[in-house]
Structure formats: C-alpha cells, structure tokens
Amino acid sequence: MASLNIKRLLTKNRTIILNLINRYSSTEQFVHPKSTTESTKSGQTHFGYQQVNEEEKIGKVHKVFEDVANKYDLMNDVMSGGVHRLWKDIFIHTLSPTKHTKLLDVAGGTGDITFRFLDYMKSINLGNDCHVTVCDISKAMLDVGKVRSQQLNYDPGQIDWEVGDAEKLPFEDNSFDAYTISFAMRNTTHMDKVLTEAYRVLQPGGRFLCLEFSQLETNLAQWLYDLYSFKIIPVMGHLITGQWQHYQYLVESIRQFPNQETYKDMIEAAGFRQVTYKNLTMGIVAIHSG
Numbered sequence: 001m002a003s004l005n006i007k008r009l010l011t012k013n014r015t016i017i018l019n020l021i022n023r024y025s026s027t028e029q030f031v032h033p034k035s036t037t038e039s040t041k042s043g044q045t046h047f048g049y050q051q052v053n054e055e056e057k058i059g060k061v062h063k064v065f066e067d068v069a070n071k072y073d074l075m076n077d078v079m080s081g082g083v084h085r086l087w088k089d090i091f092i093h094t095l096s097p098t099k100h101t102k103l104l105d106v107a108g109g110t111g112d113i114t115f116r117f118l119d120y121m122k123s124i125n126l127g128n129d130c131h132v133t134v135c136d137i138s139k140a141m142l143d144v145g146k147v148r149s150q151q152l153n154y155d156p157g158q159i160d161w162e163v164g165d166a167e168k169l170p171f172e173d174n175s176f177d178a179y180t181i182s183f184a185m186r187n188t189t190h191m192d193k194v195l196t197e198a199y200r201v202l203q204p205g206g207r208f209l210c211l212e213f214s215q216l217e218t219n220l221a222q223w224l225y226d227l228y229s230f231k232i233i234p235v236m237g238h239l240i241t242g243q244w245q246h247y248q249y250l251v252e253s254i255r256q257f258p259n260q261e262t263y264k265d266m267i268e269a270a271g272f273r274q275v276t277y278k279n280l281t282m283g284i285v286a287i288h289s290g
Helices: 002-012 014-024 054-080 083-095 112-123 139-151 191-201 219-231 233-241 244-256 260-269
Strands: 044-047 050-053 101-106 130-136 159-163 176-182 202-213 276-280 285-289
Touching: 044 054, 050 054, 054 083, 054 139, 054 233, 054 244, 083 112, 083 176, 083 202, 083 276, 083 285, 101 112, 101 191, 112 130, 112 139, 112 176, 130 139, 139 159, 176 191, 191 202, 191 260, 202 260, 219 233, 219 244, 233 244, 260 276, 260 285
Parallel strands: 101 130, 101 176, 130 159, 176 202
Antiparallel strands: 044 050, 202 285, 276 285
8 A cells, every 4th residue: 555655656657756856966976076085074973974063963863863763764674675674684684683582672663663673582482582772863753663563563562662872871780681773883983982882781792783885895886876876765755744954864874884894894893703795776775793
C-alpha cells in the first residue's frame, strides 16, 4: 500500500518534480568540499557544505530531525527503495547479540534498530533476556519510536527512551554490552568525542557497531550515486516532508563523511581494537565494528 501511494504521488506531481529538479539542482553540487576530518577555523565545523560555528550546527541538526520525524521512516524507504531494511538486518546479524545483552542504541529515535534487535533476540529464543536503551537528541524522534513500539506490541519493560547527546551520554562507565549508531555519526559535531563516549559506556569486551553512508568502490558508481542524490533525493524530501533544504543537507553530510579507512583510524584512536568494516551495496554504506 505504501509503495502504491508513493507511485501515485510521483505520477501526480511529475511536472512539479521536473521543475524542482531544474530549479534547485546543478552539477556544481557534485563538487565535494573539504571533509569533516579536514581543518576548519577554531570553533567552526561543517553543516553539509556550509561552514558554521559549532553551537549553530547542534541547533540546525536538532531542527532537521524535529521537522522530519513523522516522515523519517517513509523517506528512508523512498530514498533507498527499501534497501535500508536489508542493510539494517545485516547490521543486527553482524552484531550477533547474546544472552543478557544490554544494548545502547544511540540516535535510534524511531526504533528501527531497536526493534530489529528485539526481533533477532526473539528469533534465537532470548527475547526475555535483553534490554535496549534508545538515546536520541531529538524528543520528536523518540516520540515516534515510542508510538511505534506500542503499535507493534513490544514489551515496554525492555526499552528505555532517553533524550541525550551522543557527545555527552547520560550513562555511567561500563554500562552496556553493545553500542549501535545507524546513519547518525555524520550528523555529530565532534566524532572523536562520540567515539570516546561510546568506548566509555561499553563494558570491557563490549561491541561497537556503526552503520553509515560511505564512499563507493568505483568512480562511475560514485558519479551515478551523486546524480541520484543531488537531483532526486531533495525533491523527494520536498514532496513528502515539505523539507527540501533538510534533505539537501543530509545528502551533503554524506559527502562530508570520511572514507572507510579514515573512519577506521578514528575508531581505533578512541581505544577500540579489532576494528573492521564491511561495505554493502558497492560501498553506498559500510558497517564499522570495534
């Protein structure tokens, strides 16, 4: 039914879509500025391709997710053609949680990763032997997740919902067995602080897993992906959520994220060992593990 509604939306708005593409998109957007790992002025950081002060970025990112919370999951389906569901399933199977696992799902607002974790535990007959804490800076995203958890009949005793900043987690040292963050690391202001906090709250031997957009394996694939990202995704964002600029930012933030090897080095610098990554769909996304 959802796919049928999307098809009707696209057919009905075909002329509007073409006008939006021509009006707002240009090949100049394919030029990638400095990545977030390259230097900026003191107290400055990147918000997509813009250079802003650090406090301003925090507010801007918060507004993005407050504004799109109610359509966030629908847009994920539209942007990826539903493939994000497969990526997230692989992500949880890579985590391979065991009995009594206490998971911290950071920036997990709408519950996609949390619900997959609980479903996985149930599938291996450990559904009653686990707990998830969902931590997100956006209350609106958490509210969507809470409603979804009720609609899907998840045990409320197995999920805690906490408003919190990934750079300053409101949890004690050595509190969790596993830490997940999905499609959110690139939105943080100081990735090094986020990784240090992840290391702090994990128990010795705990597992860190990050699912994030990455760099494709061939130049041709990257060019085609750029064409789709800059020409189509913001248009879809405008039609479905009314937020063109928010999805323009999200596309730009993907291009600003460090490549797989650079991010691997950052994870190791935070103290993690046996750090690896696995590319999915030719490197559109990668699973980073430590």
